[in-house]
Amino acid sequence: MKKISLLSAAALTASMLSSCTFGASIDTLMAPPKLSVEQEQIYSALTTAHGTAISLKYPKTGKYLSAFIVEDIDGDGGNEALVFYERKDHAADENPLRINILDKKDDKWSSVWDDAADGSEIEKVMISKLGSNDRINLIIGTSMINRSEKNVSIYNYADGRLTKPPTFSASYSFIDVKDLDMDNEYEFLRLTKASSDAPALAEVYKLDKNGKYLKKKLELSEKFSEFDNISYGKVGDSEMGIYIDALSGTGYVQTDVLYMKDGALKKVFETSEESEETIRPAGFSCFDVDGDGTLEIPGQVIAPCYETSAEGEQLKLTEWKHINSNYMLEKQYTSYYSLNDGYIFIFPEKWENKVTVKRDVVNDEMVFCTYNENGTGRELLRIFCAEDQPSREDRISGGYMLMHSKGELSYLAYIPSPDTGNDGLGITPAEAAIGFRFRD
Numbered sequence: 053m054k055k056i057s058l059l060s061a062a063a064l065t066a067s068m069l070s071s072c073t074f075g076a077s078i079d080t081l082m083a084p085p086k087l088s089v090e091q092e093q094i095y096s097a098l099t100t101a102h103g104t105a106i107s108l109k110y111p112k113t114g115k116y117l118s119a120f121i122v123e124d125i126d127g128d129g130g131n132e133a134l135v136f137y138e139r140k141d142h143a144a145d146e147n148p149l150r151i152n153i154l155d156k157k158d159d160k161w162s163s164v165w166d167d168a169a170d171g172s173e174i175e176k177v178m179i180s181k182l183g184s185n186d187r188i189n190l191i192i193g194t195s196m197i198n199r200s201e202k203n204v205s206i207y208n209y210a211d212g213r214l215t216k217p218p219t220f221s222a223s224y225s226f227i228d229v230k231d232l233d234m235d236n237e238y239e240f241l242r243l244t245k246a247s248s249d250a251p252a253l254a255e256v257y258k259l260d261k262n263g264k265y266l267k268k269k270l271e272l273s274e275k276f277s278e279f280d281n282i283s284y285g286k287v288g289d290s291e292m293g294i295y296i297d298a299l300s301g302t303g304y305v306q307t308d309v310l311y312m313k314d315g316a317l318k319k320v321f322e323t324s325e326e327s328e329e330t331i332r333p334a335g336f337s338c339f340d341v342d343g344d345g346t347l348e349i350p351g352q353v354i355a356p357c358y359e360t361s362a363e364g365e366q367l368k369l370t371e372w373k374h375i376n377s378n379y380m381l382e383k384q385y386t387s388y389y390s391l392n393d394g395y396i397f398i399f400p401e402k403w404e405n406k407v408t409v410k411r412d413v414v415n416d417e418m419v420f421c422t423y424n425e426n427g428t429g430r431e432l433l434r435i436f437c438a439e440d441q442p443s444r445e446d447r448i449s450g451g452y453m454l455m456h457s458k459g460e461l462s463y464l465a466y467i468p469s470p471d472t473g474n475d476g477l478g479i480t481p482a483e484a485a486i487g488f489r490f491r492d
Contacts, residue, residue, distance in 0.1 A: 094161050101152075107137065108135070114176040151214065152166045183239070203222065239257065242255045273326075308321060336391065403477060432467070453481055467479060
């Protein structure tokens with residue numbers, strides 16, 4: 053098992069003892085975004101060209117969340133403005149969603165291109181070069197009103213015209229731009245869920261120097277109907293891994309891990325059986341629990357002393373496994389993971405196979421204690437999540453330590469005297485702080 057460095061622990065402890073408070077009135081939250089001076093100028097040029105019977109449309113996800121995107125999209129050294137809007141006076145057979153491009157000359161914005169977009173909503177916008185080609189690509193993901201049907205198109209803006217290569221307009225479940233093979237050039241990643249006549253797929257695209265798409269395609273391990281979470285982290289010794297958490301039956305997820313090597317798209321789990329080893333309850337997504345750049349995959353096991361309990365009474369521990377240099381799953385840590393309260397407590401190595409957890413229903417606390425064949429033994433640690441200031445202060449006055457705060461929620465720990473008993477399992481406040489992890 054891997055030990056967490058003291059330097060990382062110190063940084064983690066410092067971050068745990070800090071908190072942030074955010075405040076905003078209801079009026080502020082409900083008010084429309086205020087336009088900047090430049091955006092006002094762009095909007096004025098847009099309405100001059102296309103009238104005021106329009107409403108702006110905002111991308112739902114990604115880096116660009118404004119209706120106004122100001123970037124150099126043709127590589128001429130000057131910025132253009134990309135605006136999404138919907139026409140209120142459109143013809144019955146016309147799609148009201150529009151893409152407009154404005155350019156600035158002599159310090160004045162003017163509309164230079166306007167065209168219908170696909171779909172009803174703008175899902176995501178990415179602007180990037182792909183592969184070794186110098187072309188700047190405008191990647192726009194759109195959706196229908198229910199947002200379940202999504203389509204992505206890759207455009208090129210040059211010489212005052214927006215063109216869409218006929219070879220690229222396709223449905224998708226997830227899209228991104230990332231340097232997947234770590235060669236300092238970007239790839240376009242597209243994931244599609246399974247349908248009745250096609251498996252779930254991952255596709256990676258590059259552009260060569262001549263502007264031709266180079267595609268790599270790979271079937272995923274199962275007929276994934278939905279993707280729950282996509283994240284990136286190191287795989288093996290140096291490869292960039294794509295960690296795909298996908299729905300696997302009602303209330304469960306499983307993970308497929310892909311990476312690029314030697315120009316090919318590859319899977320860590322070569323068989324469905326290997327991928328099925330990662331099946332666990334929904335919500336337990338991959339996470340870099342030790343901050344080393346490699347994601348760990350969680351899995352649940354019945355906590356010691358609960359093996360013979362009824363299923364509804366069983367408490368469970370979460371084991372975290374990573375993919376080692378041989379591309380095999382290897383256990384790294386044991387923890388207690390409270391999905392509802394949003395914290396993970398990593399067991400110290402000395403607790404392995406010697407400590408379990410129980411719930412103190414009366415005090416609403418989780419208790420970590422020793423165990424043997426006769427049941428649970430002495431207490432080593434208590435964790436309490438306070439939902440308000442009075443309960444937080446009450447626990448602190450009783451000897452509890454504040455580990456972390458998030459909004460109104462406070463995470464507190466109580467440690468009985470660590471030198472009680474002769475089993476060497478007692479922990480210090482510093483060791484307790486090292487064990488805590490918090491997920492947004």
